[in-house]
Amino acid sequence: MKKINLLVPIMSCLILLSSCQNSNKTISEARSSSVTSVLDIEQKVDSILKLMTLEEKVGQMNQYNGFWDVTGPVPSQGNAAKKYEHLRKGYVGSMLNLRGVKTVRKIQKIAVEETRLGIPLIIGFDVIHGYETLSPIPLAESASWDLEAIKTSAEVAAEEAAAAGINWTFAPMVDISRDARWGRVMEGAGEDPYLGSKIAFARVKGFQGSDLSKHNTLAACAKHFAAYGFAESGREYNTVDIGTSTLNNIVFPPFQATIDAGVRTFMNAFNELNGIPVTGNTYLQRDILKDKWKFDGFVVSDWGSIEEMTAHGHAKDNKHAAEIAANAGSDMDMESYAYVNELAALVREGKVKEAYIDDAARRILRVKFELGLFEDPYKYCDEQREKEVIGQQAFHDACLDMAKKSIVLLKNQNQLLPLKKHGQKIALIGALASDKTSPLGNWRTAAKDNTAVSVLEGMQVYTGNQLTYAKGADVSIGQTKFVDEVKINTTDKSEFPQAIAVAKTADVVVMVLGEVGYQSGEARSRTELGLPGVQQELLEAIYKVNKNIVLVLNNGRPLVLNWHQEHLPAIVEAWQLGTQSGNAIAQVLYGDYNPSGKLPMSFPRALGQVPIYYNHKNTGRPLIPIPNNVFWSHYQDVENTPLYPFGYGLSYTSFEYSELQVKVVSDTEVNVSVTLKNSGKFTGKEVVQLYIKDHYASVTRPVRELKGFELVSLNPNESKKIEFTLSEKELGFYDNQGNFIVEPGDFSIFVGGDSNTSLQSKITL
Numbered sequence: 001m002k003k004i005n006l007l008v009p010i011m012s013c014l015i016l017l018s019s020c021q022n023s024n025k026t027i028s029e030a031r032s033s034s035v036t037s038v039l040d041i042e043q044k045v046d047s048i049l050k051l052m053t054l055e056e057k058v059g060q061m062n063q064y065n066g067f068w069d070v071t072g073p074v075p076s077q078g079n080a081a082k083k084y085e086h087l088r089k090g091y092v093g094s095m096l097n098l099r100g101v102k103t104v105r106k107i108q109k110i111a112v113e114e115t116r117l118g119i120p121l122i123i124g125f126d127v128i129h130g131y132e133t134l135s136p137i138p139l140a141e142s143a144s145w146d147l148e149a150i151k152t153s154a155e156v157a158a159e160e161a162a163a164a165g166i167n168w169t170f171a172p173m174v175d176i177s178r179d180a181r182w183g184r185v186m187e188g189a190g191e192d193p194y195l196g197s198k199i200a201f202a203r204v205k206g207f208q209g210s211d212l213s214k215h216n217t218l219a220a221c222a223k224h225f226a227a228y229g230f231a232e233s234g235r236e237y238n239t240v241d242i243g244t245s246t247l248n249n250i251v252f253p254p255f256q257a258t259i260d261a262g263v264r265t266f267m268n269a270f271n272e273l274n275g276i277p278v279t280g281n282t283y284l285q286r287d288i289l290k291d292k293w294k295f296d297g298f299v300v301s302d303w304g305s306i307e308e309m310t311a312h313g314h315a316k317d318n319k320h321a322a323e324i325a326a327n328a329g330s331d332m333d334m335e336s337y338a339y340v341n342e343l344a345a346l347v348r349e350g351k352v353k354e355a356y357i358d359d360a361a362r363r364i365l366r367v368k369f370e371l372g373l374f375e376d377p378y379k380y381c382d383e384q385r386e387k388e389v390i391g392q393q394a395f396h397d398a399c400l401d402m403a404k405k406s407i408v409l410l411k412n413q414n415q416l417l418p419l420k421k422h423g424q425k426i427a428l429i430g431a432l433a434s435d436k437t438s439p440l441g442n443w444r445t446a447a448k449d450n451t452a453v454s455v456l457e458g459m460q461v462y463t464g465n466q467l468t469y470a471k472g473a474d475v476s477i478g479q480t481k482f483v484d485e486v487k488i489n490t491t492d493k494s495e496f497p498q499a500i501a502v503a504k505t506a507d508v509v510v511m512v513l514g515e516v517g518y519q520s521g522e523a524r525s526r527t528e529l530g531l532p533g534v535q536q537e538l539l540e541a542i543y544k545v546n547k548n549i550v551l552v553l554n555n556g557r558p559l560v561l562n563w564h565q566e567h568l569p570a571i572v573e574a575w576q577l578g579t580q581s582g583n584a585i586a587q588v589l590y591g592d593y594n595p596s597g598k599l600p601m602s603f604p605r606a607l608g609q610v611p612i613y614y615n616h617k618n619t620g621r622p623l624i625p626i627p628n629n630v631f632w633s634h635y636q637d638v639e640n641t642p643l644y645p646f647g648y649g650l651s652y653t654s655f656e657y658s659e660l661q662v663k664v665v666s667d668t669e670v671n672v673s674v675t676l677k678n679s680g681k682f683t684g685k686e687v688v689q690l691y692i693k694d695h696y697a698s699v700t701r702p703v704r705e706l707k708g709f710e711l712v713s714l715n716p717n718e719s720k721k722i723e724f725t726l727s728e729k730e731l732g733f734y735d736n737q738g739n740f741i742v743e744p745g746d747f748s749i750f751v752g753g754d755s756n757t758s759l760q761s762k763i764t765l
Contacts, residue, residue, distance in 0.1 A: 045365045051117060060119070061326075061360050063095065063332050071102075087111065088114050089116075094168070096123070098165065099125060099446055100165060105378060108123075119365070122368055124170060130160070131161040132164075132447050136581075139575065141406055143406050143408050149405050156395050158206065169221060172200055174188065175224055176229050179230075180601065183521050183524030197253045197254045201260060207220040208264065212370045221264075224302060228271050240272065264297040268305060269302055280315070282327065285299055301332065307337070307338055318338045321336070322336075322343055331364060402578075411568065411570055412650055417550060418588075421464045424507040427546070429503065434455075438516045438554060452582065472538045473533070486516060486518050493537065503542045508550060515532060530560050551570065558601050560605070572595070594685070595650070596711070598687045601646065608635065614642075615705050616702060618703055655678060656677045657757075660751055670749070675719055677720075678715060679717070682716065683715050689706060692747055698741075731747070748762050
């Protein structure tokens with residue numbers, strides 16, 4: 001039977017009719033008009049819904065992973081054949097993990113030209129910190145505290161991915177997490193909800209731009225809703241059990257910020273909350289997100305999370321899981337096959353309201369219209385643009401800029417850094433120093449292995465010194481893939497002697513140590529936070545023959561660095577910085593860029609402190625009440641504080657804070673100013689940070705909360721007055737019913753270069 005595409009002629013008639021009724025435009029003028037300027041999106045969506053069968057509406061709620069090589073034969077049997085049949089029937093609303101214009105066009109052509117209604121697909125992909133040209137991992141970017149640079153990074157990622165046929169990214173991850181054992185801390189903005197909210201807003205704006213219908217933007221996805229970053233013991237996919245105060249004041253704010261930024265999709269999570277898997281949690285998805293926050297985009301499940309409600313013990317089977325998820329407000333099923341197989345029957349049985357199906361389909365269609373996919377389903381499928389855009393030099397320049405801004409200087413004793421550019425013998429040691437893949441980090445699906453600039457290559461640009469490289473020891477064993485467990489080298493020290501020999505004759509030793517790229521990220525939880533494998537032994541062996549060591553860390557999470565802080569003169573936190581990693585590190589080491597990064601997560605003194613975070617509660621026994629009294633909140637073997645606190649980071653220059661002034665304008669407005677001076681010899685940037693402490697409240701408040709920051713650049717001996725305004729938004733908090741309140745009381749105001757700053761003033765409101 002011949003397939004008839006009804007959507008195109010029907011939509012054309014509606015567009016032309018509206019044009020002629022509402023203006024003096026001619027028919028020819030109406031034909032050339034933009035779809036979005038002629039007919040309101042809601043009217044368009046309603047017109048389509050009236051044409052759709054129940055199965056077709058459910059089909060919009062179904063997302064499949066790419067299931068066959070479109071350049072090869074069409075699948076004729078098995079699961080792939082079933083998916084292909086669904087695609088041709090119009091029972092697929094979205095596909096993920098397709099990339100490349102040729103592939104996307106062929107799939108889109110089936111949806112648009114072979115299905116009954118011709119509704120285009122939305123194509124999703126994990127564009128987390130870039131597409132083929134990679135910026136630093138998100139945690140590293142967050143260390144820049146540079147919101148414009150972070151926004152630009154997302155813009156670059158969006159433009160490059162869109163040129164490859166993609167129009168939807170599963171980013172940003174805005175989960176707040178306090179536990180460095182959790183591998184996905186690399187994908188977020190750290191431990192603080194204020195900083196996390198600002199970064200979440202910037203990333204959404206970067207991905208989506210000012211006009212989502214443009215061909216160089218992506219629909220963003222705020223994930224994972226909600227509380228996924230609080231997985232017990234830092235173990236991936238684990239249970240979450242937190243109180244309402246933490247949920248409202250720590251977890252929710254970054255998600256609310258993405259709505260303020262106009263985010264078009266949300267993703268739920270694998271965890272449960274209050275005994276209910278969040279994929280089937282009505283309170284989160286309907287009561288909070290769609291009702292209270294008025295979110296009008298759509299919610300997609302995480303991979304298979306609908307089906308996994310049976311493993312949680314919340315659903316009897318896949319059909320029951322589909323019922324729970326649809327009723328709870330999960331609009332699109334990613335790879336559970338639950339909706340496409342079960343939802344229509346559930347509606348006919350009266351177990352799921354058809355109004356819920358209509359609402360979900362409407363939300364999905366709305367985003368497709370906003371992306372301009374109905375106007376031009378192939379707008380993301382321009383092969384010439386793909387060739388011209390991907391990998392262009394401007395993207396590499398932006399990634400290099402972002403990488404330099406992400407580096408945090410943790411220690412610089414006796415100003416060992418920056419390195420002299422001439423007349424020194426430099427020993428470069430560590431397998432990661434020559435690695436061109438690990439610096440790409442995790443979530444590098446579209447990037448090619450072996451394409452990062454290594455530290456060795458970056459340092460070779462500087463020719464004034466004698467540079468000698470020795471590997472010392474491998475970090476991992478064998479070729480690591482995304483789906484594999486990383487196998488760490490714990491025994492092979494055969495190349496220690498060569499590295500020791502090189503170090504003996506060097507003036508300065510630069511050691512690049514840390515984690516391989518796939519040691520952090522999804523499913524990469526760790527129970528130890530030291531240097532993996534034999535690297536610590538290598539470091540100590542080198543230290544015995546040459547103590548003049550600069551430790552450069554490549555990692556995706558905070559590490560325990562007690563020995564390193566005590567023994568080494570210089571430590572540089574360089575994370576996993578993406579495509580331009582080696583150039584960024586070399587430029588910082590040699591002083592062509594003065595590091596300005598500040599930590600977005602606290603670094604513990606010991607694993608037993610984790611989870612550790614600066615904005616903790618005071619407890620009833622925060623201090624030693626009398627000498628030699630053991631009965632207070634502490635450890636017997638290590639102090640309570642982190643080794644490096646949230647907000648910490650050094651510079652090659654020095655900064656002085658003075659003249660803190662606090663003026664109470666009203667009960668809901670406080671003006672704060674401070675003078676910052678560059679008292680050193682280098683031009684540098686400082687992140688001026690403002691914290692408050694609410695001394696007593698109806699719901700106890702943290703010892704400090706970040707409520708403002710500004711990135712300031714100063715020349716040597718230059719001073720600047722920095723001003724902040726605290727409004728009720730900064731002075732208030734959420735009670736346990738989720739109501740935002742501002743209470744009178746005593747407040748301390750702190751301003752300085754990290755969360756431990758002592759410069760303060762006290763006020764009463």
